[in-house]
Amino acid sequence: MGNDVLLRMDERRARAAGIDVTRVEAEAGTTQTMLPGTVVVPPQQLRIVAAPAAGLVEAVLVAPNEAVRAGEPIARLRSTDLLEAQRTYLQALSAEELARQRLRRDEQMFKERIIAERRLLTTRADYDFARTTLQEREQMLALLGMAEPDIGELRESRRMVAALTVTAPVDGVVLETKASAGERVPASDPLFSIAQLKPLWVNLQVPLPQAMVIEPGTRMSVPGTTAQGEVVRLGRLVDPTTQSVTAVVEVSDGAEALRPGQVVNASVALRPNGAPQWRVPAGAVVRHAGKSWVFVRTAEGFRAKPVTVIAETPNATSIRAGLAPDDQVASRGILTLLAELTDVYGG
Structure with a gap:
């Protein structure tokens, strides 16, 4: 029986606890569930332009x-910062030109054996320093937002903007x-x-009982629009307030029908996994120890059985579980059975 838990209870005690049972209804396989979501821009497609x-x-x-x-x-x-950066760039440009001229002169004088090699090495080091300083000042202009053609114009005209x-x-x-x-x-x-608004993401809020049937590749659409996509990631972090996780849906088809910040009710297509699907009263499913359970009537009492919740309405819940067509589940008096489950199963 896997994780099933037998709760022994005779008929008299069950009646005294006010427990009623209802026969499960087979479903052909509900393949759609509605989940709330919010449209967002994927972070890699959002750029913040700051003042340089x-x-x-x-x-x-x-x-x-x-x-x-x-x-x-x-x-x-x-910007006065821009003016200052241009001033220091022009200074560095003049210093680099002067150092280059000195290096050219000393190279010629060294060839003619007029100066010692040590002086040439010193002049060459001075030129390397001046050239590095010029490159640094040019990079600063680029960081301040000056385009390469504008830097070239400044270099030629020596006129600051x-x-x-x-x-x-x-x-x-x-x-x-x-x-x-x-x-x-x-x-x-x-x-x-x-x-960039294509593709967009829809962050779906998936209740924990339904998180077991949402997986990467699950298809989603937004009724009334052409927007559709598929789940690319299912979150691991549970919201402590709503007890839900976030499923990220990437929407390429019909993304133009959505707007960032928009709240939508999305139709999610659930893939069949081979397990039978059943419809039970909404009150027949309880949460305990991180699982969803129903209590199946047996000759000895009740069998607490873990199930996967597919969809929920105020009156009924669709589940996937290894049940039989003539099985009956507790629909009232659940608290007594839940207390029994806690005593036997813990959690």
């Missing part, structure tokens, strides 16, 4: 829900603008959130 430097937001060039392309200007930022253009890092949709024109922002302050 402290400064004044001159202009916001995009609006929420607007589609953008990678590299498209989305804001202009005036006070504003920089913030661009979209990826193709996507602007979900939120977090700053407005005229606002002063510190470095790394969020300016925009941009997301």
